[in-house]
Amino acid sequence: MSESLFGPKIDARPVFEHDRAVLIDLLRDLQPDEWQRPTACAPWLVRDVVAHLLGNDLSRLARTRDGHTGNSPQSGEPLPAFLHRFNQDWVSAASRVSPALLIDLFNTTSPQVLRMWRDLDLDTLGGPVSWAGPDPAPLWLDCARDFTEYWVHQQQIRDATGRPDTGGPTMVHMVLDTFLRALPHTLVHREDVEGTVFAVEVGGPGGGTWSWQRSGHHWRWTSNGPAAATTLVIDPDTLWRLCVRGIEPHTARQRVTVRGNTELADAALQIVSIIR
Secondary structure, X not given: OOHHHHOOOOOOHHHHHHHHHHHHHHHHHOOHHHHHOEOOOOOOEHHHHHHHHHHHHHHHHXXXXXXXXXXXXXXXXXXXXXXXXXXXXXXXXXXXXXXXXXHHHHHHHHXXXXXXXXXXXXXXXXXXXXXXXXXXXXXXHXXXXXXXXXXXXXXXXXXXXXXXXXXXXXXXXXXXXXXXXXXXXXXXXXXXXXXXXXXXXXOOOOOEEXXXXXXXXXXXXXXXXXXXXXXXXXXXXXXXXXXXXXXXXXXXXXXXXEEOOHHHHHHHOOOOOOOO
C-alpha cells in the first residue's frame, strides 16, 4: 500500500499535547466516587481506564523510544486477543495503585511521551496501523492513532462522570480526520466503477468533508476530483462513536443521510478505527 492511500499527512502533535493537558486537568478534578463509576469499557471503571492510559504511556516509551519488546502474542494468538489479555493484565495489577498515585505517575510519563513524539521523524515508516491496512504506515499516522486512543478514553471518562468535553473543535476534527484513514481499507473489497467518488460530509464544529476515488483496486484520497456520486452525511458524535464501536452500524444508519448509492454508504458504515 502506498502512502497516498493513507491520505494527506497530518501532524497530531500539537493537539496531542493540548489534549494531554486537558486530560490531566480532568483527572485532577475527579471526585473519589467518580473514580469508581462504570465506563463504556465494561467491566472497567474510571480508575481502570486511567490505569490503562498509564500503561499505554509505559508501553509506548518502552517499545518506541527504548526498543524494548518484552511481550508478544502466544503461538497462534490473534493480535486483538493478545492486546485484550495484555491490557487486562496491566489493569488488574494496577488495581493496588491509588488514584492519587495514578495521577502522579501519569504526570511523570506524559512529558516523556510528548517529547518522544516531538523528536521522531514522522515521515519514517513504522509498523502497520492495522485498521488502516496491513502494510507499514508512516509514523505520523501512528502518532495520530495514539492521540485518538487517549482522546476516546477521555470521552469515556467524561461520559461516565457527566462532564462535557472541553477540548474544542480542533481536537474533534483531528480525531475524525484520523479515524477516516480507515475508510479505504474498509472499502477495499468493493468492486465499484473506476473513478467513482465517495464523500463523507460531517457538519458542526470539528466537521468537514473527506472524499475518495476508486482507482484500480484501491480507494484513493482526492480533494480536486469530480463531484461525489455518493455522499454520507453524518454528525461528529455519531461518526467517532461508530469508528470505535460505541454504536453499531445499524444504529448509525438511522442517524445519517445518504445522497446516492446506499449500498456504498452502508459499506462505509462498517468502518472500524480501532483494533478489535
